[in-house]
Amino acid sequence: xxxxxxxxxxxxxxxxxxxxxxxxxxxxxxxxxxxxxxxxxxxxxxxxxxxxxxxxxxxxxxxxxxxxxxxxxxxxxxxxxxxxxxxxxxxxxxxxxxxxxxxxxxxxxxxxxxxxxxxxxxxxxxxxxxxxxxxxxxxxxxxxxxxxxxxxxxxxxxxxxxxxxxxxxxxxxxxxxxxxxxxxxxxxxxxxxxxxxxxxxxxxxxxxxxxxxxxxxxxxxxxxxxxxxxxxxxxxxxxxxxxxxxxxxxxxxxxxxxxxxxx
Amino acid sequence: xxxxxxxxxxxxxxxxxxxxxxxxxxxxxxxxxxxxxxxxxxxxxxxxxxxxxxxxxxxxxxxxxxxxxxxxxxxxxxxxxxxxxxxxxxxxxxxxxxxxxxxxxxxxxxxxxxxxxxxxxxxxxxxxxxxxxxxxxxxxxxxxxxxxxxxxxxxxxxxxxxxxxxxxxxxxxxxxxxxxxxxxxxxxxxxxxxxxxxxxxxxxxxxxxxxxxxxxxxxxxxxxxxxxxxxxxxxxxxxxxxxxxxxxxxxxxxxxxxxxxxxxxxxxxxxxxxxxxxxxxxxxxx
Numbered sequence: 047x048x049x050x051x052x053x054x055x056x057x058x059x060x061x062x063x064x065x066x067x068x069x070x071x072x073x074x075x076x077x078x079x080x081x082x083x084x085x086x087x088x089x090x091x092x093x094x095x096x097x098x099x100x101x102x103x104x105x106x107x108x109x110x111x112x113x114x115x116x117x118x119x120x121x122x123x124x125x126x127x128x129x130x131x132x133x134x135x136x137x138x139x140x141x142x143x144x145x146x147x148x149x150x151x152x153x154x155x156x157x158x159x160x161x162x163x164x165x166x167x168x169x170x171x172x173x174x175x176x177x178x179x180x181x182x183x184x185x186x187x188x189x190x191x192x193x194x195x196x197x198x199x200x201x202x203x204x205x206x207x208x209x210x211x212x213x214x215x216x217x218x219x220x221x222x223x224x225x226x227x228x229x230x231x232x233x234x235x236x237x238x239x240x241x242x243x244x245x246x247x248x249x250x251x252x253x254x255x256x257x258x259x260x261x262x263x264x265x266x267x268x269x270x271x272x273x274x275x276x277x278x279x280x281x282x283x284x285x286x287x288x289x290x291x292x293x294x295x296x297x298x299x300x301x302x303x304x305x306x307x308x309x
Numbered sequence: 310x311x312x313x314x315x316x317x318x319x320x321x322x323x324x325x326x327x328x329x330x331x332x333x334x335x336x337x338x339x340x341x342x343x344x345x346x347x348x349x350x351x352x353x354x355x356x357x358x359x360x361x362x363x364x365x366x367x368x369x370x371x372x373x374x375x376x377x378x379x380x381x382x383x384x385x386x387x388x389x390x391x392x393x394x395x396x397x398x399x400x401x402x403x404x405x406x407x408x409x410x411x412x413x414x415x416x417x418x419x420x421x422x423x424x425x426x427x428x429x430x431x432x433x434x435x436x437x438x439x440x441x442x443x444x445x446x447x448x449x450x451x452x453x454x455x456x457x458x459x460x461x462x463x464x465x466x467x468x469x470x471x472x473x474x475x476x477x478x479x480x481x482x483x484x485x486x487x488x489x490x491x492x493x494x495x496x497x498x499x500x501x502x503x504x505x506x507x508x509x510x511x512x513x514x515x516x517x518x519x520x521x522x523x524x525x526x527x528x529x530x531x532x533x534x535x536x537x538x539x540x541x542x543x544x545x546x547x548x549x550x551x552x553x554x555x556x557x558x559x560x561x562x563x564x565x566x567x568x569x570x571x572x573x574x575x576x577x578x579x580x581x582x583x584x585x586x587x588x589x590x591x592x593x594x595x
Binding site: 175176218220241247264267271274277 | 352354355472474479480482534536537538540543559560561563564568570572575
């Protein structure tokens with residue numbers, strides 16, 4: 047079964063290597079052991095700018111990359127320029143918003159998403175619902191600039207023609223799946239949480255297998271626990287194939303074709 | 310309980326995992342030290358009936374499963390929880406499920422629950438959930454329980470965590486058990502045998518405690534909730550191979566998670582056997 051991992055953080059002390067290139071090549075060796083064909087790297091560009099182009103040239107058939115983008119404290123024009131430099135004019139294929147990046151539903155950020163869509167870039171948005179607050183409620187302990195799955199739903203409703211990936215299925219997946227369920231342009235990525243039985247089954251039941259994408263969140267998570275969510279789920283082999291790579295390949299196809307990459 | 314020889318152990322080891330290029334594979338004859346019967350209070354899931362769970366464990370090559378009950382988390386009538394657990398294990402998994410009863414040392418007359426687990430239900434150990442029962446390992450009641458269990462030759466499993474704290478029901482928020490006091494307790498109760506379940510997410514967050522626990526040869530830790538790249542290998546390097554046991558935390562977690570961590574860690578056959586069978590059997594005793 048072909049497995050593509052949407053969600054890799056190639057930095058961090060757990061991954062052996064002194065440079066980005068060494069770390070990624072060590073990750074590829076572990077990925078080989080786990081049967082994973084391609085890795086999607088979330089890249090903090092300023093850390094490794096000089097390594098990125100040679101790295102992607104060398105591993106053209108194993109890697110795809112996302113710009114890790116911040117919305118709330120970076121001028122729009124700078125983000126547009128980043129996408130032009132690294133997606134339109136470079137090897138990367140998408141953008142990723144993290145837990146500190148800004149609430150994705152804020153209308154002022156819309157030009158980032160519409161420009162990404164015009165480049166056929168894949169859009170990944172971290173989401174989580176952390177219980178807390180007074181009185182305690184889901185999302186009450188979120189970071190100030192952290193999106194919830196409900197924020198992705200708002201963005202999706204405003205831009206029904208733009209495909210969006212709701213990262214981590216909202217963390218609290220029983221709520222996250224419900225939050226994005228009405229919006230057919232939203233897929234969920236299952237990575238980053240514990241391998242709780244039922245997550246993938248509920249997502250298939252409520253969203254359909256075509257809206258679910260495998261990702262691991264390595265190195266903060268391991269490959270093992272995240273692969274297990276799909277391997278262990280009580281779903282069909284065809285549904286597993288869609289989740290492990292079919293759906294992501296479909297989302298990547300337009301930009302891959304434009305760049306002459308294989309999918 | 311099923312007995313598996315070395316040939317069967319390694320032969321079975323090639324069948325139980327999804328395909329991949331891995332070195333270490335899961336093995337037939339696995340001792341799974343972390344399994345629950347009954348129903349998680351907040352969600353139904355596949356495998357939360359005993360026949361389904363037994364079938365799942367057999368499919369993955371488990372020969373022996375140390376089994377507690379989800380009912381122990383919130384129920385106060387522990388005697389009936391334990392009687393049901395023992396009856397379910399006998400009825401559906403006599404040759405595979407080993408019941409570990411629950412004892413709550415802050416309930417009145419908990420000593421009788423312990424006696425019944427040992428003398429009437431013939432359990433080899435007990436499983437405690439201090440966080441769900443609102444005491445800590447510093448509480449003198451826990452030391453009394455540890456001593457009483459040790460005097461009876463019963464192992465004590467300490468379960469520290471059940472679910473991601475970020476996703477708890479807003480009205481049922483349960484802190485993780487602090488294992489910091491455990492090494493000192495083990496010094497004071499030298500006969501105690503202890504297995505820690507769901508104790509740690511990462512080694513880096515608990516390196517000192519893990520290193521101290523690794524010095525006791527009557528202690529084991531599982532890795533069901535450990536989750537970061539190659540974290541099982543980091544655990545082995547910190548505690549030593551002899552302290553690590555296999556726990557799947559089924560049915561709450563997908564069994565494949567623990568099994569694939571063995572592959573991710575690229576363990577030798579000897580280390581695989583130690584973790585998946587021999588360490589647990591040694592700790593449990595004859």
